[in-house]
Amino acid sequence: MKRLLSWVLAAVVLSGIAFFMGGYANDVYRKLLLWVALALSYNFLFGISGQVAFSHFSFYGIGAYAVVIFVFQLGLPLPLAVLAAAGLCAVLAAAVAIPSTRLEGFYLALATLAFAQLFVVVLNEGGKVTGGPGGLADYRLPEILGFRLAGPWYTALIVLLVLGTAALLWRLDRSWFGRACRAVRDSPEAAAAMGVDVARTKVIAFTLASTLAGFAGMAYAFVDNTVSPTIFGLENAFLLLFMVIIGGSGSHAGAVIGAVLLYLLPFGLSPLIGHHHALVFGVVMVAAILLQPKGLVGLAGLVRRARA
Amino acid sequence: MILAVAGLSKRFGGLTAVAGLDFVVGKGEILGLIGPNGAGKSTTFNLIAGVSGADAGEVCFAGEPILGLAPHQIARRGIMRTFQHNRPFAGMSVTDNVLVGAHVRFSRRVFGNAGEERAQRDRAEGLVEFVGLSGLQAADVVTLSFGQGRLLEIARALAGEPRLLLLDEPAAGLTPVEAERIAGLIRGIAARGIAVLLIEHDMRFLLPLAHRVVVLNFGAKIAEGTPEAVRADPAVLNAYLGSHAPA
Numbered sequence: 001m002k003r004l005l006s007w008v009l010a011a012v013v014l015s016g017i018a019f020f021m022g023g024y025a026n027d028v029y030r031k032l033l034l035w036v037a038l039a040l041s042y043n044f045l046f047g048i049s050g051q052v053a054f055s056h057f058s059f060y061g062i063g064a065y066a067v068v069i070f071v072f073q074l075g076l077p078l079p080l081a082v083l084a085a086a087g088l089c090a091v092l093a094a095a096v097a098i099p100s101t102r103l104e105g106f107y108l109a110l111a112t113l114a115f116a117q118l119f120v121v122v123l124n125e126g127g128k129v130t131g132g133p134g135g136l137a138d139y140r141l142p143e144i145l146g147f148r149l150a151g152p153w154y155t156a157l158i159v160l161l162v163l164g165t166a167a168l169l170w171r172l173d174r175s176w177f178g179r180a181c182r183a184v185r186d187s188p189e190a191a192a193a194m195g196v197d198v199a200r201t202k203v204i205a206f207t208l209a210s211t212l213a214g215f216a217g218m219a220y221a222f223v224d225n226t227v228s229p230t231i232f233g234l235e236n237a238f239l240l241l242f243m244v245i246i247g248g249s250g251s252h253a254g255a256v257i258g259a260v261l262l263y264l265l266p267f268g269l270s271p272l273i274g275h276h277h278a279l280v281f282g283v284v285m286v287a288a289i290l291l292q293p294k295g296l297v298g299l300a301g302l303v304r305r306a307r308a
Numbered sequence: 309m310i311l312a313v314a315g316l317s318k319r320f321g322g323l324t325a326v327a328g329l330d331f332v333v334g335k336g337e338i339l340g341l342i343g344p345n346g347a348g349k350s351t352t353f354n355l356i357a358g359v360s361g362a363d364a365g366e367v368c369f370a371g372e373p374i375l376g377l378a379p380h381q382i383a384r385r386g387i388m389r390t391f392q393h394n395r396p397f398a399g400m401s402v403t404d405n406v407l408v409g410a411h412v413r414f415s416r417r418v419f420g421n422a423g424e425e426r427a428q429r430d431r432a433e434g435l436v437e438f439v440g441l442s443g444l445q446a447a448d449v450v451t452l453s454f455g456q457g458r459l460l461e462i463a464r465a466l467a468g469e470p471r472l473l474l475l476d477e478p479a480a481g482l483t484p485v486e487a488e489r490i491a492g493l494i495r496g497i498a499a500r501g502i503a504v505l506l507i508e509h510d511m512r513f514l515l516p517l518a519h520r521v522v523v524l525n526f527g528a529k530i531a532e533g534t535p536e537a538v539r540a541d542p543a544v545l546n547a548y549l550g551s552h553a554p555a
Binding site: 187198 | 359379383397400404407409410414425468
């Protein structure tokens with residue numbers, strides 16, 4: 001009961017602040033929230049399940065493109081388009097995950113890297129369906145029952161998406177399924193000896209996390225009201241990886257902290273050093289892996305223990 | 309009789325690792341599988357646990373053939389194992405490690421099963437205490453000593469409520485005091501009606517513990533019987549000490 005109340009309170013506060021923001025701040029806030037949603041699901045895939053995949057940001061793109069194509073080219077009503085886009089993400093994710101269970105570590109990384117590259121090629125060469133290099137634009141969120149979510153109300157919807165993602169993953173992580181995922185990450189042989197179906201666990205974790213990325217992508221499609229191939233390249237796939245590692249791989253709080261920090265960092269750094277913030281990212285990343293593999297969350301734990 | 313192995317064979321290229329092995333394990337029995345290095349103990353163990361496939365023979369558990377099943381399917385049937393080189397789930401607490409062992413005891417539900425989760429957690433904490441790791445329930449597994457890690461291996465395997473427990477050299481690397489503690493624990497487990505099959509090459513640990521012993525050499529069974537009978541068997545002395553050594 002107390003837990004439910006704190007989730008409701010979080011929803012009210014996080015959506016509430018959107019109503020006191022201007023248009024630009026709202027835009028930044030929405031994108032920040034979407035990065036948090038992505039980092040949370042990527043943490044489940046990479047940090048908790050131990051699958052080094054570079055396809056996560058592509059599924060964000062698949063969700064975004066799919067919902068736009070389904071609504072504006074196939075003429076599906078929005079709720080149906082959302083379901084169909086989620087289904088498409090799940091099917092594609094399973095199609096990547098099932099053959100990949102035969103591959104481990106390095107090879108899964110390569111296979112998903114190839115998938116991410118292929119996705120960008122498909123977007124560029126997709127003709128009228130994907131809009132080619134220019135992408136798709138000039139559309140608006142359709143009305144539902146004569147009502148169109150806009151401004152801070154759309155931000156509130158994104159807040160619900162983030163909290164829903166967090167609640168689902170938090171719950172799963174504290175169940176036999178989350179423990180099975182961590183066990184598979186730490187020692188597949190021992191996990192199998194405990195009765196965990198290793199391949200099945202990997203496929204479910206991959207499909208679930210990728211589909212959640214797809215939902216975030218659908219929300220993104222109506223933030224800028226344009227989707228284009230440049231956004232869904234590898235640069236952002238790596239940024240997502242950095243967020244999870246710097247925040248603290250395997251920790252939900254770490255994913256949130258990493259996403260907030262790395263998304264907002266360029267806003268603080270750009271006035272100082274222009275576009276060289278990528279250099280700072282690189283240095284921070286190397287330092288994080290060498291000095292503090294458990295990320296900022298691990299650092300906080302060290303400080304707490306030192307005090308105790 | 310809970311486990312029946314018949315005609316079990318495994319070749320690696322030209323090398324016959326296990327050759328037509330037969331033995332049975334009864335309910336609540338402690339059966340020791342011994343032999344010199346390379347005798348085929350570990351191979352036999354891996355064939356029963358489903359880690360590798362056999363070339364011939366049959367393994368029946370509770371009357372059903374299990375040869376050819378994957379390791380997780382065999383665990384699901386009620387055979388749990390420990391590893392000679394401890395394999396904890398490094399990023400988790402002691403209790404969470406044991407809860408992974410209880411994986412097959414959970415219903416498939418993820419939501420609305422807080423009661424089940426609590427009950428299994430209580431059981432897991434009890435098991436941690438049973439094996440002698442009281443007070444370490446919340447500890448990170450990386451802080452455990454090697455001997456404590458071995459106890460955790462056993463608690464984790466017990467969490468699956470096995471009918472047969474496979475122990476791979478449970479005393480290897482332990483101090484005599486720790487080994488004595490493990491021996492007491494294994495007796496306690498068998499007294500609960502769980503069959504125990506253990507590989508060991510430390511005779512001083514095994515002989516006072518096992519109810520019955522099967523001796524392997526070059527993949528074949530050379531002796532079987534009570535520890536006393538096996539100890540006096542000339543074939544066993546030959547295998548361990550060589551035929552020209554004064555016995």
